[in-house]
Amino acid sequence: MKKFILLILIFTTFTSMADSLSLNKLIGQFDEKKDADFISLDSTILPVNKSGMYLQKEVTQQLIKAYQDFKKVNPNIPFIIVSATRNYDYQNRIWQNKWNTIFAKLKNEQKTAEEILKYSSMPGTSRHHWGTDVDITSVSNEYFKSNPQGKILYQWLQDNMPKYGFCQPFNNGRKGGYLPEEWHWSYHPISKNYLAKYKDIFDKDSQLIINKLNFVGHNKIQLKEFIKEYVFDINSECY
Numbered sequence: 001m002k003k004f005i006l007l008i009l010i011f012t013t014f015t016s017m018a019d020s021l022s023l024n025k026l027i028g029q030f031d032e033k034k035d036a037d038f039i040s041l042d043s044t045i046l047p048v049n050k051s052g053m054y055l056q057k058e059v060t061q062q063l064i065k066a067y068q069d070f071k072k073v074n075p076n077i078p079f080i081i082v083s084a085t086r087n088y089d090y091q092n093r094i095w096q097n098k099w100n101t102i103f104a105k106l107k108n109e110q111k112t113a114e115e116i117l118k119y120s121s122m123p124g125t126s127r128h129h130w131g132t133d134v135d136i137t138s139v140s141n142e143y144f145k146s147n148p149q150g151k152i153l154y155q156w157l158q159d160n161m162p163k164y165g166f167c168q169p170f171n172n173g174r175k176g177g178y179l180p181e182e183w184h185w186s187y188h189p190i191s192k193n194y195l196a197k198y199k200d201i202f203d204k205d206s207q208l209i210i211n212k213l214n215f216v217g218h219n220k221i222q223l224k225e226f227i228k229e230y231v232f233d234i235n236s237e238c239y
Contacts, residue, residue, distance in 0.1 A: 021193060021194060021197045023201060023208065023209070023212065024212075025129075025130075025194075026129070026130070026194060026197060026198050026201070026209075027088060027123075027124035027125070027129060027209065027212055027213070028086070028087040028088035028090075028091060028123070028124060028126065028128075028129030028130075029087070029088045029124075029212065030087060031087065032054045032085045032087055032131060033054060035131075037056050037057060037131070038054045038055065038056055038057065038085065038131055039054065039055065039056075039057045039060050040052075040053070040054055041053045041054065041055060041060065041081060041084060044060060044064060045064060045067075045068075046060070046063065046064060046067055046081050047067075047078075047079065047080045047081065048080065048081045048082075049080055049081070049082045050082075053081065053083070053084040053085065054084060054085045054131065055084045055085055055131050055132075055134065056130075056131040056132060056187070056190060058187070058189075058190065059131065059132050059134075059187040059190065062164040062165050062166070062187060063081075063134065063164070063166075063187075065164055066160065066161060066163075066164045066166070067079050069160070070153075070156055070160070073156075074152060074153070074156065077149045077152055077153055078137050078149065078153070079136060079137060079153065080136065080137045081134055081135070081136065082135045082136065082137060082138070082139065082183070083128065083134065083135035083139070084128070084131070084133075084134050084135075085128060085129070085130075085131040086126060086128040086129065087129060088123050088124055088129065089123075091121060091122075091123040091124075091126050091128070091129070092123040092215050094120055095116065095120065095121075095122060095123055095215050095216070096215070096216055098116045098120060099112060099116065099216050099217060102115050102116060103217075109217045109220035109221050110220070110221050110222065112217065113217055113221045113226065117178065117226065117230055118178065118179050119139075119178060119179060119181070121178075121230065122213070122215065122218075122223075122226060122227075122230070123213065123215045124209065124212060124213040124215075125226075125227055125230055125231050127169060127184075127186060127191065127194075127195075130190070130191055130194045132186055132187040132190045132191035132194065133169070133184060133185065133186045133187070133191065134184075134185055135181075135183045135184055136153070136157065136183050136185060137150070137153060137183060138150060138183055139181075139183050141179075141180065141181075141182065144182035144183070145182075150182075154182045157182075157185065161185055162237075165187050165188050165189050166185040166186060166187055166188065167185070167186055167188045167235060167237045167238040168181075168182075168184065168185055168186075168235055168237075168238075169181075169184060169186050169234040169235050169238045170184055170234065170235070171235045174233055174234065174235070175233060176229045176230075176233045177229055177230050177232075177233035177234060178230060186238055188237075188238060191238065192238070192239060195231075195232075195234075195238070195239065196239075198231060199231075199232060202227065202228070202231075206224055206227070209227065210223055210224060210227070
């Protein structure tokens with residue numbers, strides 16, 4: 001009987017995990033504000049640069065620990081969450097705004113997408129959809145390379161964030177994908193499952209994902225190749 005109950009519990013847990021990693025969640029087509037796994041950062045001690053941001057609860061707990069430990073040794077250096085969960089609609093607005101500006105200059109869909117993809121994701125492909133990834137303090141490379149406070153922050157993030165479960169997905173040394181982002185950190189214990197599920201679906205039938213994407217330019221660019229590069233070409237420590 002005990003073995004039977006254990007098997008039921010294992011099956012129930014597995015089923016629950018599978019449900020939480022539905023295709024819609026992987027590509028951000030859900031409302032994080034209505035998801036029980038997510039929490040508003042406004043209800044926490046984490047400093048934010050705007051209201052209304054959410055993260056998964058476990059991610060938030062670990063991020064708070066990192067923040068508190070950082071402030072103990074660097075009380076006067078900013079550690080601010082500047083971006084957290086971005087669902088499909090949010091990412092689509094970013095993409096649309098950049099597309100309008102850049103396409104007006106380049107007049108070429110493929111080149112426009114390549115320019116946007118230096119730092120911004122296509123809707124349905126962003127790690128920020130998952131509620132596991134955050135941007136910290138600044139989204140400027142120069143801040144972390146030249147600003148004295150930014151240099152201290154980045155060194156601390158590199159040395160310490162893995163202790164709390166975080167990795168830097170867009171680091172130096174990759175062959176492709178986004179340019180390096182010192183500010184972007186991902187909670188590996190959860191994000192690795194999202195990435196694995198995304199890759200499993202993509203490898204088996206990429207059209208399942210592609211058919212769900214409907215942003216400006218999606219049918220004029222090398223969408224499948226872009227997904228392959230920008231979703232999967234990341235720091236090996238984030239797999």
